[in-house]
Amino acid sequence: MNASDIEIINRCLGGEVDAFGTLIERYKRAIFNTAFRMMGNREEAEDISQEAFIRIYNSLSRYNPEYKFMTWALKITTNLCLDNLRKRKAETVPIDDGFELKDGKDTPEEEYIRKENQLRVQKAINQLPDKYKEFLILFHHQNLSYQEIMDITGESLTIVKNRLYRARQMLKETLMHSEKEDDAYAVQGNK
Amino acid sequence: MQCRETNDLIMKYFDHDISELEIEMLLKHNEKCPGCALEFDAMKEALSALEELPLLEVPEGFEAKVLESIRMRDAAVNHAQSLVFWLIGILGLIIFACNMMSFVIIPYIRDSGILLIAQNVIIYAVTGVLELLREALVTLSLSVGKLLILRNVLLRDYMDAVMMVVFAFVGMNLLLISKLKLQEDWEGLRNEF
Numbered sequence: 001m002n003a004s005d006i007e008i009i010n011r012c013l014g015g016e017v018d019a020f021g022t023l024i025e026r027y028k029r030a031i032f033n034t035a036f037r038m039m040g041n042r043e044e045a046e047d048i049s050q051e052a053f054i055r056i057y058n059s060l061s062r063y064n065p066e067y068k069f070m071t072w073a074l075k076i077t078t079n080l081c082l083d084n085l086r087k088r089k090a091e092t093v094p095i096d097d098g099f100e101l102k103d104g105k106d107t108p109e110e111e112y113i114r115k116e117n118q119l120r121v122q123k124a125i126n127q128l129p130d131k132y133k134e135f136l137i138l139f140h141h142q143n144l145s146y147q148e149i150m151d152i153t154g155e156s157l158t159i160v161k162n163r164l165y166r167a168r169q170m171l172k173e174t175l176m177h178s179e180k181e182d183d184a185y186a187v188q189g190n191k
Numbered sequence: 192m193q194c195r196e197t198n199d200l201i202m203k204y205f206d207h208d209i210s211e212l213e214i215e216m217l218l219k220h221n222e223k224c225p226g227c228a229l230e231f232d233a234m235k236e237a238l239s240a241l242e243e244l245p246l247l248e249v250p251e252g253f254e255a256k257v258l259e260s261i262r263m264r265d266a267a268v269n270h271a272q273s274l275v276f277w278l279i280g281i282l283g284l285i286i287f288a289c290n291m292m293s294f295v296i297i298p299y300i301r302d303s304g305i306l307l308i309a310q311n312v313i314i315y316a317v318t319g320v321l322e323l324l325r326e327a328l329v330t331l332s333l334s335v336g337k338l339l340i341l342r343n344v345l346l347r348d349y350m351d352a353v354m355m356v357v358f359a360f361v362g363m364n365l366l367l368i369s370k371l372k373l374q375e376d377w378e379g380l381r382n383e384f
């Protein structure tokens with residue numbers, strides 16, 4: 001069952017479509033969650049993840065084993081996300097908080113606060129320019145290394161560091177701003 | 192330590208690439224510098240909020256959907272490929288036939304003189320047919336002429352016979368009339384006397 005990625009890829013290339021199911025099982029969480037945080041809603045994230053796996057399958061013969069499979073799969077996924085972000089009109093897209101109830105440890109108030117916070121962060125991510133968004137998600141949500149991000153984006157270390165620096169600043173500013181707005185709204189509401 | 196250096200340490204901190212000593216330096220600076228402290232706290236809050244975003248469950252039946260589309264696409268590709276192979280095969284056959292015609296069969300016919308023979312045969316056949324037609328025409332006209340002559344002959348004979356009968360009849364009548372007249376004349380003369 002614990003066949004290496006390369007073994008599975010070779011079986012797929014030999015015509016065993018079912019073997020690809022194992023690869024999907026292994027990487028679907030990372031792919032789907034990256035797509036979700038990039039796009040901000042489940043529907044687009046699922047469509048893009050499916051399309052990403054189909055593209056991965058169709059280009060398995062071009063996979064270079066020098067890179068981790070995860071890196072290569074995320075490269076295809078983020079490229080699809082960036083294409084879709086470029087095409088869409090910002091106003092028309094619904095934002096999904098992606099909220100899932102945890103196993104009942106929290107009180108309803110805690111759940112509500114957690115949900116609001118997640119929605120606020122996702123909105124802040126959506127406001128970032130696409131090329132900064134990608135770096136932030138890969139580093140702080142997928143916990144990838146600089147080297148992996150360089151492989152995925154094809155950018156130099158300097159650019160990766162630079163973008164990440166700018167992206168963090170932008171996220172911080174956006175979140176501080178939205179916090180102030182929320183406070184102002186709360187004060188107005190209390191009057 | 193300067194704020195600029197602290198700023199680098201803040202970045203190293205969030206890169207998860209910072210030593211214990213550097214963390215100590217950073218915190219020590221922040222105690223004295225509210226600006227850097229605020230920067231650090233705000234950043235820490237924002238990035239931990241991002242890092243704490245939950246990993247979502249992938250929707251049900253995800254693998255099955257992907258595998259299904261892959262199979263469908265493969266089937267469509269195979270179908271299109273076999274169609275293309277068929278078309279190429281047929282096209283190849285047509286090209287082969289054309290090449291055979293223009294480079295093998297036609298030169299062979301030309302070289303072997305079959306074409307000339309065929310031409311002669313056709314000319315011979317055509318002239319033969321024309322000859323036959325002309326003969327038939329002549330024969331027909333001759334027969335018609337003969338028939339016409341025959342008819343004329345028969346007609347004349349018939350006319351002659353009819354004329355003879357008519358003359359005979361007229362002659363007989365005249366003879367009878369004259370005989371009666373003579374008889375009347377004779378009786379008249381006899382009465383006078």
Ligand SMILES: [Zn+2]
Binds near residue numbers: 226
């Ligand atoms: Zn400072």
